[in-house]
Amino acid sequence: MGVRDEQKAATREKVLDAARDLFNDVGYEETTIRAIAERAGVSVGSVFTTFASKAEVLSHVMTHRLDELYAEFDRVIPFLRGSTADRLCSIFAIHYAFETRRVKLFLAHIAASYNPNNEAGVTPYGRNPRLSQMLIDVLEDGVRKGEVRSDLDLGLLVDTLKAAYAWNYRMAAAKGGDLAATEMSAVMDRQIALIAEGWKPR
Amino acid sequence: MSFVSVNIDQGSETPVKLTRRALAKQRTRERVLAAARRLFSERGYEGATIRDIAQAAGMSTGAVFASFADKSELFEEILTADYEVIYAQMTQAARTAKTVDEALLGLFGVAYSFHLEQLPLLRASIAESWTRSEAAERRARNDLKHIFKLIGVTLQRAIDEGQLKKDIDAKLLAEITWDVYVANYRRAVYDGWSVEALLARLSDQLKVIFAGARA
Numbered sequence: 350m351g352v353r354d355e356q357k358a359a360t361r362e363k364v365l366d367a368a369r370d371l372f373n374d375v376g377y378e379e380t381t382i383r384a385i386a387e388r389a390g391v392s393v394g395s396v397f398t399t400f401a402s403k404a405e406v407l408s409h410v411m412t413h414r415l416d417e418l419y420a421e422f423d424r425v426i427p428f429l430r431g432s433t434a435d436r437l438c439s440i441f442a443i444h445y446a447f448e449t450r451r452v453k454l455f456l457a458h459i460a461a462s463y464n465p466n467n468e469a470g471v472t473p474y475g476r477n478p479r480l481s482q483m484l485i486d487v488l489e490d491g492v493r494k495g496e497v498r499s500d501l502d503l504g505l506l507v508d509t510l511k512a513a514y515a516w517n518y519r520m521a522a523a524k525g526g527d528l529a530a531t532e533m534s535a536v537m538d539r540q541i542a543l544i545a546e547g548w549k550p551r
Numbered sequence: 552m553s554f555v556s557v558n559i560d561q562g563s564e565t566p567v568k569l570t571r572r573a574l575a576k577q578r579t580r581e582r583v584l585a586a587a588r589r590l591f592s593e594r595g596y597e598g599a600t601i602r603d604i605a606q607a608a609g610m611s612t613g614a615v616f617a618s619f620a621d622k623s624e625l626f627e628e629i630l631t632a633d634y635e636v637i638y639a640q641m642t643q644a645a646r647t648a649k650t651v652d653e654a655l656l657g658l659f660g661v662a663y664s665f666h667l668e669q670l671p672l673l674r675a676s677i678a679e680s681w682t683r684s685e686a687a688e689r690r691a692r693n694d695l696k697h698i699f700k701l702i703g704v705t706l707q708r709a710i711d712e713g714q715l716k717k718d719i720d721a722k723l724l725a726e727i728t729w730d731v732y733v734a735n736y737r738r739a740v741y742d743g744w745s746v747e748a749l750l751a752r753l754s755d756q757l758k759v760i761f762a763g764a765r766a
Contacts (some may be wrong), residue, residue, distance in 0.1 A: 378597050378682070456681045463678035463740065464595045475737055500756070509759050512734035513727050522681050522689050536641025540727055543720065 361399050363389040369410045375408060377457035404461060405470040410457050413473060419479050420448050426483070433491030434545040440483060441514055441541070442534040449530040452521050459518065474539060475515070481507050497548045506548065513540045554734045579694045579716045580618045584632075587625050592671040596626060596679040598688070608685055623679075623687040627694075630676055634694045642701055651709035652757055658701065659732050663746045671716055674740055705754060719764045 369390035371380040382403055386393040400406045425443065429436045446453040462473035484507045517536055521528040531537035552557035569577070586608035601622050605612045613725045617627040644657030666673040680691065702725040735752055738744040744752075 350612075365645075376682070449649075460678045460681035462737075463674045463681075464597070473741070501759075505755055505759055508734075509727070509756050510730055512731040516730035516732060519680070522683075523692075526683055539720070539723055543723055543763065544759060546764070547636065547759060547761070 356534070357399070360391050360395055363391060364396055364399060364406065365410050367414055368406045369414070369451070372410065372457055373406060373451040373454040376453065377461065401470050402468055404468055407458060407461055408471040410454070411474070415477065415479070421447070422483070433487060433494070433496045434541050436487050437510065437541050438534070438538045440487065441537045442530070444514070445478070445487070445530040445533045445537070447530070448518070449521065452526045456518065456522050456526060460516070469482065478512070484510060495550060498550045501548055506544065509544060510541065511536065558671065576618070579614060581612065582610070583615050583618055583625065588672065589631050591626060591629070592666065592674045596675045621684060626676070626679065626700060627687060627690045629672075630662070630691070631694050633739060634698070635664070635743065637661055638697055645701060647703045651714050651761070652754065654705045655702070655728060655757060656754055658705070660746065660750050662732070663749050666736070666747055672740060673736065677736065699729070702728060713766050715761070716766050717766050723763060724760065727760050728757065
C-alpha cells in the first residue's frame with residue numbers, strides 16, 4: 350500500500366468510527382456529514398470523496414461492525430453445545446448482546462432500510478448472508494442427528510426465525526433503546542422452542 | 552382496493568351543527584392530511600418537514616401547528632385512519648373463514664392488499680416505528696391493539712373448535728405470526744412481490760409456526 354492509500358484507509362477508519370459513535374449517541378437523522386467530519390478530524394470534502402452519502406456511511410459502519418461480530422463467532426461456534434434449539438438460542442443471544450451494545454445505531458440501521466430512495470452503495474439491513482448460513486448449518490446438523498425432520502424447507506425455517514429475531518428489537522425500540530439484551534433473548538428462546546416443537550420428527 | 556380516508560368520512564357524518572369556523576378548521580385539517588400523506592409517501596417520514604407539508608397544503612407552518620402538535624402526531628393520524636379503514640374488513644375476513652390458516656391468511660391478505668397499494672407510505676411508517684418517541688410509540692400501540700386482539704380471538708376460536716391444542720401459548724403464536732407478516736413486507740419493498748406471492752409465503756410460514764400447535 351502506498352502512502353496515499355494508507356492515508357485514505359486511515360481517513361476511512363476515522364470517519365467510520367466517528368459516524369458509529371455519533372449515530373448511536375446523537376441519532377442518525379440528527380447527525381450531519383459535517384459533524385462526522387469534525388469529530389473524525391477530517392475535512393467535509395474528504396468524507397465525500399470516500400462515501401457518496403450519509404446512508405452509505407451508515408451501511409459501511411454496519412458492515413464493519415458485523416466483521417467484528419463474526420470474528421467473535423468464528424471463535425465461539427466450535428464450542429456451542431446442546432440440542433439444535435439450544436444452539437440456535439445461543440447464536441441469537443450473542444447477536445442480541447452484540448447489537449444492544451449500540452442499540453440505537455442498530456435501530457437506525459433497520460429504520461434506514463425502509464426509507465425511500467435507497468442508493469446503490471447501500472447494503473440494507475436484512476441482507477446478512479452469514480447469519481442465514483450459520484442458522485442453516487445448525488439446522489442441517491439437526492437433520493443429521495435426527496432432531497429435525499428431514500422433509501422441511503430449512504430456508505423457510507431460517508426466514509421465520511430471522512423475522513422473529515428482528516422484530517424482537519421492537520421491544521428495544523419501544524423503550525427508546527433502554528432494554529437489556531437478555532429480555533429479548535428470553536423471548537427469542539420461547540419462540541425457538543415453539544418452532545422447534547413443530548420440527549420434531551414424529 | 553381504493554383508498555378511503557376516514558378523516559374525510561368523518562366530515563360527512565358530523566351533524567350539521569358545525570359552525571362555519573369549525574368547518575373551516577376541519578377543511579384545513581383535511582388539506583394538511585392530504586398534503587402530508589403525499590409528501591410522506593414521496594420522501595419518507597424524515598424527508599418531509601412540516602414546512603414542506605404546509606407549503607404543499609398552501610398554508611403557513613403556524614396554521615399546520617394549530618391543528619397538529621407535531622409531525623409525529625400528524626403522521627400517526629394518517630396511519631390511524633388507515634387502520635380504521637382496514638380493521639372492519641380484516642375482522643370480516645377472519646370471521647367468515649373455516650380454518651385458522653384461512654382466517655389468518657384472510658385477515659393479513661386484507662392488510663397486504665391495502666398496504667401494497669401505498670407501499671411508499673408503509674415504508675415510511677415502518678422506518679418511523681423504529682426510532683419514534685415514547686409518546687408516538689404509545690399512540691401506535693393503541694392502534695395495533697385491536698388487530699392483536701383480532702388475532703387472539705381467531706386463535707382462541709381455533710382452540711375452542713379443536714383445531715389447535717388447548718395448552719398452546721396463544722400470545723406467543725400471535726406474536727410470531729405478526730413478526731413474519733410484517734417482515735414479509737421487505738419482499739414487497741426489495742423484490743417487488745405481489746399480494747399473492749406474499750400470501751403464499753405467509754401460508755408456508757404459518758405451517759412452520761403452527762406445526763407443533765395443531766391438535
